[in-house]
Amino acid sequence: MSRRSASSVPSRPTNPLRTAFGDVREIVHEQLEYHELLMTIARRDMLLRYKQTVMGFGWAIFMPVLNTIIFSVIFMRVTRLDTGVPYPIYAFAGLLPWNFFASSLRFSVTSLTGNVALVTKVYFPRELFPFSAVLVSLVDFAVAFTVLIAMMIYYHIGVTWTVFLLPVILLVQIMFTAGIALGLSMANLFYRDVKYLFEIVLSLWMFATSVVYPIDRIGGRLAAILSLNPMTPIIDGYRAVLLRGTLPDPGAFGYATAVSVLVLCVGWFAFHRSEFRFAENI
Numbered sequence: 001m002s003r004r005s006a007s008s009v010p011s012r013p014t015n016p017l018r019t020a021f022g023d024v025r026e027i028v029h030e031q032l033e034y035h036e037l038l039m040t041i042a043r044r045d046m047l048l049r050y051k052q053t054v055m056g057f058g059w060a061i062f063m064p065v066l067n068t069i070i071f072s073v074i075f076m077r078v079t080r081l082d083t084g085v086p087y088p089i090y091a092f093a094g095l096l097p098w099n100f101f102a103s104s105l106r107f108s109v110t111s112l113t114g115n116v117a118l119v120t121k122v123y124f125p126r127e128l129f130p131f132s133a134v135l136v137s138l139v140d141f142a143v144a145f146t147v148l149i150a151m152m153i154y155y156h157i158g159v160t161w162t163v164f165l166l167p168v169i170l171l172v173q174i175m176f177t178a179g180i181a182l183g184l185s186m187a188n189l190f191y192r193d194v195k196y197l198f199e200i201v202l203s204l205w206m207f208a209t210s211v212v213y214p215i216d217r218i219g220g221r222l223a224a225i226l227s228l229n230p231m232t233p234i235i236d237g238y239r240a241v242l243l244r245g246t247l248p249d250p251g252a253f254g255y256a257t258a259v260s261v262l263v264l265c266v267g268w269f270a271f272h273r274s275e276f277r278f279a280e281n282i
Helices: 003-007 014-033 033-047 058-078 086-108 116-120 130-152 161-190 194-207 218-227 231-244 250-281
Strands: none
Touching: 014 033, 033 086, 033 130, 058 086, 058 130, 086 130, 086 194, 116 161, 130 161, 130 231, 130 250, 161 194, 161 231, 161 250, 231 250
């Protein structure tokens, strides 16, 4: 009998704090026990993603480069936009982390429904599937990051000590992305139209984030509302430490960090608590 079936019907009332502590201990133990399986699933997903493709990892570079060219034409030829740095590298530095975020969610939303046999027949922590989607997209991010380095050399943008904060910004984005990925994969398992609504929301989300233009240029009440989007401080953080040699805005980035931790914790707990119902909803 699996751990879930054995504990799904409690025999007596339990202390909520003790139950939450038990869940945390169980989550940590499972991640340590199954970390090799996570790597195996990630390798499998990476091979499947680029199977029978001509360009392979080239797609990780091609899409942000193509979008950079398109938006550069718009904001350099059609309407001028002052970003403080050459616009092409400004746009690419925003599209790079955004593509990591969007790609992670696109593959994680169907990560449970696309692995029916494993979800229903073998027990292991099911969060490995959305986590695998994030890991594979992180590899794409690393590959495309080489283009950003080349652009920094081309535009004579030097590296300062703030580059050492890059792992911190990346960690915050991974936490936020993983939390959303857990929620999306679980929601799509229970309601299959989530994957269609998600594409609409993602398209709107991109233009509500400072990916290709500074949100603060909008002004007014709309800018204040859009500033609640955690992805904007995260993307601005990349630009600050890489392109401008400055620290991320402490208030905005601190807010994004707090939201990211909260999203990951809530998403992981909800996923963990609902895991025993997955097989019956496939």
